Amino acid sequence: MEYVHSIEHGDVVHRCFRCGYCKFPRDYVDFNCPSYKAFGWDTYSPGGRMWLIRAWLNDEIKTSPHFAEILYSCVACDNCKDQCVFPRFKDFLPDIFQETKAELVTEGKIPPKVRDYFKAITVNGNPYKLPQEERGKWAEGTGLQEFSDQEYLFYVGCVGSYDEVGQKMARTVGTLLSDVGVSVGILGSEETCDGNEVKILGETGLFTKLAEDNIQKFKTKDVQKIITLDPHALNVFKKDYPKLGGNFDVFHYTEILAGLIKEKRIAFSAYKAKVTYHDPCYLGRHNLIYAPPREILKSISGLELVEMRRNSMNAFCCGGGGGNFFTDILGAGENSANRIRVREALETGARIIAVACPNCAKMLTDAVKVEEQEDKLEVLNIAEIVCRARAK
Amino acid sequence: MSDILKSLIEILGERGVSNAPEELWFYSRDPGILAPHLPDYVVAPKTTEQVQKVVQLANREKIPIVPMGNGMALTGLVIPLKGGIVMDMKRMDKILEVNEKARYAVVEGGTSQGVLKAYLQDHYPHLRHSLPDAPPAATIAANVALHGQGRLTQQYGFNSDMVTGLEVVLPTGDICRIGSPSLGPYWFSKGPTLPDLSGLFLGWLGTTGIFTKVGLKLYPNKKIREVELFVTDRVELVPEIIYKLTHLEMLEDLNVWFQPKPLMFKDNYHITIYFTGDTEEEIEFKRKMIWDALQVFIDTKDGGFMGVQVMKEQLLEMPQRSVAEFADVPRGGGFEYSGPITLIEHFPQYAAKVLELAAKHDILYASTARIISGGHAMMFSISFAFNRADPAMMNRVKIALEEATEFALEMGGIPWKPNFMEQKRTLEKMDPNTRKLLRMVKKNLDPQGIMNPGNWEVN
Numbered sequence: 039m040e041y042v043h044s045i046e047h048g049d050v051v052h053r054c055f056r057c058g059y060c061k062f063p064r065d066y067v068d069f070n071c072p073s074y075k076a077f078g079w080d081t082y083s084p085g086g087r088m089w090l091i092r093a094w095l096n097d098e099i100k101t102s103p104h105f106a107e108i109l110y111s112c113v114a115c116d117n118c119k120d121q122c123v124f125p126r127f128k129d130f131l132p133d134i135f136q137e138t139k140a141e142l143v144t145e146g147k148i149p150p151k152v153r154d155y156f157k158a159i160t161v162n163g164n165p166y167k168l169p170q171e172e173r174g175k176w177a178e179g180t181g182l183q184e185f186s187d188q189e190y191l192f193y194v195g196c197v198g199s200y201d202e203v204g205q206k207m208a209r210t211v212g213t214l215l216s217d218v219g220v221s222v223g224i225l226g227s228e229e230t231c232d233g234n235e236v237k238i239l240g241e242t243g244l245f246t247k248l249a250e251d252n253i254q255k256f257k258t259k260d261v262q263k264i265i266t267l268d269p270h271a272l273n274v275f276k277k278d279y280p281k282l283g284g285n286f287d288v289f290h291y292t293e294i295l296a297g298l299i300k301e302k303r304i305a306f307s308a309y310k311a312k313v314t315y316h317d318p319c320y321l322g323r324h325n326l327i328y329a330p331p332r333e334i335l336k337s338i339s340g341l342e343l344v345e346m347r348r349n350s351m352n353a354f355c356c357g358g359g360g361g362n363f364f365t366d367i368l369g370a371g372e373n374s375a376n377r378i379r380v381r382e383a384l385e386t387g388a389r390i391i392a393v394a395c396p397n398c399a400k401m402l403t404d405a406v407k408v409e410e411q412e413d414k415l416e417v418l419n420i421a422e423i424v425c426r427a428r429a430k
Numbered sequence: 431m432s433d434i435l436k437s438l439i440e441i442l443g444e445r446g447v448s449n450a451p452e453e454l455w456f457y458s459r460d461p462g463i464l465a466p467h468l469p470d471y472v473v474a475p476k477t478t479e480q481v482q483k484v485v486q487l488a489n490r491e492k493i494p495i496v497p498m499g500n501g502m503a504l505t506g507l508v509i510p511l512k513g514g515i516v517m518d519m520k521r522m523d524k525i526l527e528v529n530e531k532a533r534y535a536v537v538e539g540g541t542s543q544g545v546l547k548a549y550l551q552d553h554y555p556h557l558r559h560s561l562p563d564a565p566p567a568a569t570i571a572a573n574v575a576l577h578g579q580g581r582l583t584q585q586y587g588f589n590s591d592m593v594t595g596l597e598v599v600l601p602t603g604d605i606c607r608i609g610s611p612s613l614g615p616y617w618f619s620k621g622p623t624l625p626d627l628s629g630l631f632l633g634w635l636g637t638t639g640i641f642t643k644v645g646l647k648l649y650p651n652k653k654i655r656e657v658e659l660f661v662t663d664r665v666e667l668v669p670e671i672i673y674k675l676t677h678l679e680m681l682e683d684l685n686v687w688f689q690p691k692p693l694m695f696k697d698n699y700h701i702t703i704y705f706t707g708d709t710e711e712e713i714e715f716k717r718k719m720i721w722d723a724l725q726v727f728i729d730t731k732d733g734g735f736m737g738v739q740v741m742k743e744q745l746l747e748m749p750q751r752s753v754a755e756f757a758d759v760p761r762g763g764g765f766e767y768s769g770p771i772t773l774i775e776h777f778p779q780y781a782a783k784v785l786e787l788a789a790k791h792d793i794l795y796a797s798t799a800r801i802i803s804g805g806h807a808m809m810f811s812i813s814f815a816f817n818r819a820d821p822a823m824m825n826r827v828k829i830a831l832e833e834a835t836e837f838a839l840e841m842g843g844i845p846w847k848p849n850f851m852e853q854k855r856t857l858e859k860m861d862p863n864t865r866k867l868l869r870m871v872k873k874n875l876d877p878q879g880i881m882n883p884g885n886w887e888v889n
Contacts, residue, residue, distance in 0.1 A: 052762065052818040059566065062544055079453055080501075081453055102451065
């Protein structure tokens, strides 16, 4: 069947000059687009995608598995949006990529791994195809209570609920918050997927259903404030849920911890360590939260924070965004983003990469193993570092 | 699978070759106005040996091969006019050496301008190279292959003049070192005191070989950069203003620009004067010299210095992102320019031609002239923006640029990075014996005619 393609921002796609500023960080030290780094063809760069999308809208190229791979290899890190030189137009780049993926979903021509991701979310409520009743298992033994009338809902997301690295992170953060007297409750087996990756991958119908169900659930339980483990959840709660009537005060756990430290509700002993911090895209570029994680680390006496060459707004993504954490379209080659990022961390001389996102934690932990650097580099989430440094 | 494809995969691996419709479509065009032409294969080598093997294959099978950097010349120089193989060089991106004391760098053939700039800033902050205002993904090799210019062109000449040695894969597949690296490990001279063979490759637009390594001069990076902006509405005075400024022999860069938008710039000629120093004292001395040199025009009320505070950051930025922004003025994602190299005394005639062509073809113009080698010549860009979604406007720009080239040739100028049609016009106008010499060189270096065919073709 002939399919007529159309996207909301189709009338501006031609404005891309494909000049390539979008591939770089602001100081041009290296290419900063993970899919371009991994594949090495201009077609996998933001400008390449834009030009191909225009060709596809004009029916000069057809939908194909290769075209879909090019689209789905985008990690939605937003570097291109920040670096494009055209004012206003730049803001449309992520929308155009997402709208094109949504068209591929409608056309039914998405990579099998993306299809499997959607199926797992639809059938199991999570990408791991694990039972819903196991969703709260991570909290066993932590003493964390189900959300009832606590001040905050602690939302952990799919990775925090099911992935081993994510679960460890969820336990550490949840326990720490509770331990220092923050009033938090969890949803446990009632929690469902936040839908951030579902939306980015273009399944807008499924996303709307997930979001509406979550909003209903949060409202029924009278949730007012949410602390997220995962910056991806933070992003979708802050930016997309309000459009569907879900207005909550949403915080990332590092924002809460930074506040507690300022209020001197967390005290530290000396903790001697050389640490570099990896900015998660959904915390940094997407939500401009750069300072709190650094404030936490800098408040620990004895801890030396050393920045990677690319940091903050110019940070290089771990490769796990845009659903790639689950679909792994970027692959694990030498030029995969997580391996490059680990090598960049090693260059700082740090012994610890501090992370603030369970996706990044997993991606970088895996990369440390592949790069055989386990004896030199440890991946720790910020809360783990806080726990190690806390005054006993 | 064809035998050629199999052979290419054997040389480059699966990830180094593509004949997928998506890559073929993308690599069939550049961002300018020339019509695309599909290649048969796109390849991306990582080593000189891979380049060599692909070229040997192409030579054996008589397959056209087009080397490509970031494809930002805008004049279709990477469009595979006769199909064949487009070779994307950007995976060969290593900075191989910086000789600090001899002030040169050696880079691989796909190293970008931006990456070298950042590398020098990190590791040799007192050194710099002549960064063009092309986007940072533009490669050093492609820039010198087309006689590009940069921030230091006013002082030191074309960027190709700054080459200190080359490694070239010849169309036959031989790997050839040019200049001092042909005799030893040092990359300090592209020719002298040997016969300067670099002229067989620089300016040839990839028609005589593929650069796999480039040695490039570096220059002192002064602690302070400053800028002044002198404005006049009397175009006939521009050459004299430039003459007085170049007489100072102390400027980093010197550009003259005029454009109709925003309206505050309309009908004025802006001379951007860049200068550098290691101390405030040095800067203020140079500033005084600049002001003194132009005082005569202020006294006659023919010009004056404009406050630069609002634009200072933009003017001092390297590369200037605002250059690319011109493409978005008509909200259409494109611009192209004819940039003849010509005498500075011809500035008024060229400026009049820009206005005439823009009015005649109803298109948006912007023009910047960059002074070369202390005032021996200038690159005068005749730039027209277009809307990529408006084929009629693109055609008007195409015609206007053809007329601009015609004018430049009539004026005795030399087209810079000319497209294949402009090359033909240039060759037609050229002294027959010079043309014959070009043909001899090309024929001997590339007997099968496989290197970027359609360009610098002398029949």
